[in-house]
Amino acid sequence: MNIYELPTPVVLVDLDRVERNVRVVANLARSYGKCLWPMFKTTKSSFIARLQRDVGSDGFLCSGVAEAEVLVSKGVTRTVMIAYPIADEWGLSRVARLIENGARVIVRIDNLRVAEFLSNGLRSRGFRIEYCVKVDVGYGRLGVKPEDVGLFVSKLSRFNNLEFVGIVTHQGQAYKARNPQEVEAVAKRSAELMELAVKSLRRYGFEPEIVGAGSTPTLRFDVREGIYTHLFPGNYVYYDRTQALVYGSASIDDCALTILATVTSIPQHSSGRIAIINAGSRYIERDVRGGLRGYGQLVEHPKVVVTRVSQEIAVLDISEEGVEVGEKVRIIPNHSCYTNNAVNFIVGHRGGKVVGIIPLDAKEDRVIEEELIGIPRIT
Amino acid sequence: MNIYELPTPVVLVDLDRVERNVRVVANLARSYGKCLWPMFKTTKSSFIARLQRDVGSDGFLCSGVAEAEVLVSKGVTRTVMIAYPIADEWGLSRVARLIENGARVIVRIDNLRVAEFLSNGLRSRGFRIEYCVKVDVGYGRLGVKPEDVGLFVSKLSRFNNLEFVGIVTHQGQAYKARNPQEVEAVAKRSAELMELAVKSLRRYGFEPEIVGAGSTPTLRFDVREGIYTHLFPGNYVYYDRTQALVYGSASIDDCALTILATVTSIPQHSSGRIAIINAGSRYIERDVRGGLRGYGQLVEHPKVVVTRVSQEIAVLDISEEGVEVGEKVRIIPNHSCYTNNAVNFIVGHRGGKVVGIIPLDAKEDRVIEEELIGIPRIT
Incomplete structure (x- = not known):
């Protein structure tokens, strides 16, 4: 796949x-x-x-x-x-x-x-x-x-x-x-x-x-x-993007973690200057260091950056490079630890081919949830 | 309990x-x-x-x-x-x-x-x-x-x-x-x-x-x-704290969601002005609106606010009101939707008595994880 x-x-x-x-x-x-x-x-x-x-x-x-x-x-x-x-x-x-x-x-x-x-x-x-x-x-x-x-x-x-x-x-x-x-x-x-x-x-x-x-x-x-x-x-x-572009710890091609999202709109009021993706604040931290522009950039279109983040969606600035509605794009976030900490699993791939699901098995809330197994579930 | x-x-x-x-x-x-x-x-x-x-x-x-x-x-x-x-x-x-x-x-x-x-x-x-x-x-x-x-x-x-x-x-x-x-x-x-x-x-x-x-x-x-x-x-x-203190949507006593954390240190270098808790950026958003001071405040000590947030821990300003190392405290976050979105379950209580575990069963990554059940797990 x-x-x-x-x-x-x-x-x-x-x-x-x-x-x-x-x-x-x-x-x-x-x-x-x-x-x-x-x-x-x-x-x-x-x-x-x-x-x-x-x-x-x-x-x-x-x-x-x-x-x-x-x-x-x-x-x-x-x-x-x-x-x-x-x-x-x-x-x-x-x-x-x-x-x-x-x-x-x-x-x-x-x-x-x-x-x-x-x-x-x-x-x-x-x-x-x-x-x-x-x-x-x-x-x-x-x-x-x-x-x-x-x-x-x-x-x-x-x-x-x-x-x-x-x-x-x-x-x-x-x-x-x-x-x-x-x-x-x-x-x-x-x-x-x-x-x-x-x-x-x-x-x-x-x-x-x-x-x-x-x-x-x-x-x-x-x-x-x-x-x-x-x-x-x-x-x-x-x-991540900050390590590569601000601290000089690595190059942008060393960044291994990305968020795959779908472009869901290019709102008419923006005259094609912004696009919306379906990944929000859980995945993309609103953290800018060293004068970096935006909160992340796209692998597929490196001039496109994430400029606003809401809970469930984010805004891309596409004034320099375009995207299509329906397109799937990968975001290199400013801070990868944050993104990793948001989810229960990540998908491992090699050259774009899916290898498997990697469960984040050491997250404290997983451990605590198991600990609380004796308490009734309210559903 | x-x-x-x-x-x-x-x-x-x-x-x-x-x-x-x-x-x-x-x-x-x-x-x-x-x-x-x-x-x-x-x-x-x-x-x-x-x-x-x-x-x-x-x-x-x-x-x-x-x-x-x-x-x-x-x-x-x-x-x-x-x-x-x-x-x-x-x-x-x-x-x-x-x-x-x-x-x-x-x-x-x-x-x-x-x-x-x-x-x-x-x-x-x-x-x-x-x-x-x-x-x-x-x-x-x-x-x-x-x-x-x-x-x-x-x-x-x-x-x-x-x-x-x-x-x-x-x-x-x-x-x-x-x-x-x-x-x-x-x-x-x-x-x-x-x-x-x-x-x-x-x-x-x-x-x-x-x-x-x-x-x-x-x-x-x-x-x-x-x-x-x-x-x-x-x-x-x-x-949440912003709704209560900035927008006037409710009072602070209407805030229903809190993060229970443990005070793990009052670092010596701070001369007792800061304390550390074991809840970080996953639970507490770094988002300040309307000139609010800090990212959250304590139920137990309302003058104590969260002033810095790292991934796994956060810093409390205790210059106005004290806490004890080992004490458990509840944080009313600036933004409750964000905190809720970080976890897989919340604990329901009435008057401090635990009633049960409430699974957040509609989180999209849970649904997507089930969708990917056919892909091999790498562990």
Whole structure:
């Protein structure tokens, strides 16, 4: 079956490109001696994770416990780091079960309350857990200041079932960069701050086994930084329009994820300047970085961009290049992680031929829905 | 089970509020003699639609064929209007099947190409279909200009299996209003333009059976406009922070949909000014209207607003009111339709007691996934 025969809207991934992207980055990390533990939130697919594992990733960064559980239960890996602090009983009990089943689970901590919560919860279950300190290198979200890391770890020493293994960061501010030069500056400054964090640790007598960081925009600079042992990019599997056109992480031909939609109208009032497609805000994020025009562009007509997004439909600017009513078109979105996160399955293809349906089996709401199976259904 | 015992993140709906909202609007429409055909895209739940039907809605507006199919097949209604033009074989064949099964399907047309496509496709199947012309009253998306409607319908007369039944619009520009006065001005101007469209029709000898319009912000003004026979609001079932605080459609206590999330950190670098929750861009839209501060606010701490949203987590501003790490909180999002559209199920509660799981059974990707059941799964 050809992709253009599919009902729309549907999310497609070009498996040839995915395999190439995964291999190129694995080789890059290997050649600089870095452990590549991909951030799993981009794909939430154990099938894609297995492709990454097969080219050398023996660990994964997960945004939550549900993602970690799926990777372990499907046999993709036994080493998972959980990106965001765990502060609820549900998460804790599932982490305990993962440890019990022999997985290596590394959590991230950035505040004493979470440390206390984890320590108490694991003590009563008789478990120890490894942790990294999340360091804030300027994103201003989670994290401890680099200069405070040594003191913070020393405070955590009293929790003797929490075992310090390293420090990690996410240079999320790279996503505010307007060009590759600004990305490079973020990467360089972040590495300097992580060095500062290591100095702070040594001042208190701690030596990190893991010094990790990661984002797809900074990846090509991060690999050259001696301070890092681990890198955690996620988006590089698919890339997207912003990675290609703003950050310079890849070319537009590396973008592997697209949304197949149907052109449903060229409204008369527009005198042929706009067209409507049947894919809306669930698939196409209203997020513009680095002065990019629009929210996505078409594979079939690269001068056509998405300029407005409603819930169920979006508007294309066709003043520079035309489309036909009834035509099926593929949108390269500004942000592929967002699109992937909207759906339960994606369609894999090679050269436009449909290969199969890839279920996004690690989505947290799937896991939670199973968890709630005992509650009555109202229909 | 209490809602705070649920795993997070999860989307909740307060069924007492839903029932009240649905009843109040049904009574309002009835008292002005209007047909209320709710826009179904807000909820995509046949259970909620049944509540609307039971208080008097004998028809529904659907964003696509998948939604219409579910309403008909689950026995909620036999009268469906499809909001956006149908321009693909998949949609057309399913519309034909609905008609064959005895449903009244009304499509909307705003361009000749779609008329031609529908007419050809239905002729070969031996069907007629009723249509409304979509009129653009200033939103600048789909539609024909009011003054051109008569000429447009006369052009469509040559398609003798397309039966003209009326004109419809969506005053989407109301969503750009910054206060109730601006909403009222949009409503008033839209009604004037729809009167102009009716005059244009009469000039060509056509009389509309349906003159429809609808949006939740304009609803309370639209009911007073003599020109309308049908109203199509959708959001009023749940309302949201923008409806309450910007458009004046409801009070914050009418908001029925919330996201239950866990506070996972109060990062040290912020000196207690921010907190992190485990619900991100899938649940909370980055959309601010009318100068609203933030993307959502907490039920438990109304002065706490969501100020940043990443994919998996979001940032709360807690400088005015505190939260605790580990605490479960409910977010009233700026836009409830968006949140509802992100998930496969919602949890219904009354006064904080869980009543049951409500599957969102009319989501198009569920329907498409079933359609693709013959394609191999790659896992």
